[in-house]
Amino acid sequence: xxxxxxxxxxxxxxxxxxxxxxxxxxxxxxxxxxxxxxxxxxxxxxxxxxxxxxxxxxxxxxxxxxxxxxxxxxxxxxxxxxxxxxxxxxxxxxxxxxxxxxxxxxxxxxxxxxxxxxxxxxxxxxxxxxxxxxxxxxxxxxxxxxxxxxxxxxxxxxxxxxxxxxxxxxxxxxxxxxxxxxxxxxxxxxxxxxxxxxxxxxxxxxxxxxxxxxxxxxxxxx
Ligand SMILES: [Zn+2]
Numbered sequence: 001x002x003x004x005x006x007x008x009x010x011x012x013x014x015x016x017x018x019x020x021x022x023x024x025x026x027x028x029x030x031x032x033x034x035x036x037x038x039x040x041x042x043x044x045x046x047x048x049x050x051x052x053x054x055x056x057x058x059x060x061x062x063x064x065x066x067x068x069x070x071x072x073x074x075x076x077x078x079x080x081x082x083x084x085x086x087x088x089x090x091x092x093x094x095x096x097x098x099x100x101x102x103x104x105x106x107x108x109x110x111x112x113x114x115x116x117x118x119x120x121x122x123x124x125x126x127x128x129x130x131x132x133x134x135x136x137x138x139x140x141x142x143x144x145x146x147x148x149x150x151x152x153x154x155x156x157x158x159x160x161x162x163x164x165x166x167x168x169x170x171x172x173x174x175x176x177x178x179x180x181x182x183x184x185x186x187x188x189x190x191x192x193x194x195x196x197x198x199x200x201x202x203x204x205x206x207x208x209x210x211x212x213x214x215x216x217x218x219x220x221x222x
Contacts, residue, residue, distance in 0.1 A: 023201065024060045031201040035069065035194060044187045045118035047096050048074040048175060051134050053126030054081040061202070063172035064125035066194055071187070079126075079134050088141065096120035098144045101178060102135050105146035109181050113147070121178055125171045149177050170195065 015021045020030040048071055050064045057065070057078065068074045077091060092098050098120045099113065113119060122144060124131040138144060149169075169177070176191035 025201045026205050029201050029204045031197050034197045035066070042072055044071075044073060044179065044184050046073065046114075046179070046182060046184070047093055047118065047120040049091060049093075049120060049122045050074065050076045050171070051079050051122060051124050051138065052076055053079050053124075053130040053134060056126045056130065061170075062125070063170045063195065063198060064123070066198060067123075067172050067175050067191065070190065070194055079124075079130075079137070091122070092142060092144075093120050098122055098142070100124075100135065100138060100144040100146045101148070101174065102131070102146050103148050105148040107145065107147050108150050109147040109178055110150075111181065111183055114182055119182070121175065123171060123175060149174060150181060172198070 016024075018026055020027050020032060022032040023030055023035070025031060048067060050068055052062070052064050056062045065076065068076050077088065095117060096119060097113070097117045099109070099122065101109070101121050101123045122138070124134040124138070126134065135146075139146075172191050172195045176188045176195065179185075179188040179191065
């Protein structure tokens with residue numbers, strides 16, 4: 001059985017020399033201030049629950065934790081952590097309709113999904129294999145309807161090749177798309193702005209800042 005925990009904190013690996021403990025970027029490229037200057041998004045009634053694979057937490061390219069940081073109506077469950085007690089009883093929110101966002105689902109997320117109670121988007125966050133495993137695990141414990149994004153959502157900046165969403169989307173991009181589908185462009189734009197900051201910082205840390213402006217290629221990091 002997977003050993004899991006609902007984690008409020010920590011959502012970051014141990015401190016590394018020369019790295020900012022907040023954003024993990026090299027100190028000279030820290031973008032914490034830029035992120036904290038973004039207003040938190042209270043406008044949406046929808047809830048986002050990120051199920052982040054434990055190994056994903058140690059990756060600087062993980063974007064799910066940033067979603068949690070800027071959406072007050074969100075929480076994080078870490079999947080597969082060691083030496084912790086599983087606590088999934090609080091996953092499903094009684095005042096929301098749960099939907100599991102996963103590519104390939106027969107059903108497509110649509111604006112009509114918000115008829116009734118607000119949504120709880122449950123989003124597995126990891127590479128393809130991890131996300132598939134987490135989805136199977138979730139499906140064995142709860143009957144959560146699966147939805148995928150409408151076709152055509154392509155990553156603006158592909159920061160990793162192994163993303164599990166269509167079009168090479170990072171988790172934060174997928175959620176930004178979802179909020180646009182749900183008719184919440186402000187939340188969507190907010191997440192996009194944050195994602196641009198993440199990409200800009202990552203490029204700078206790799207000495208590739210000049211490529212930011214020309215980053216129309218979906219394979220910016222190869
Ligand atoms: Zn920082």
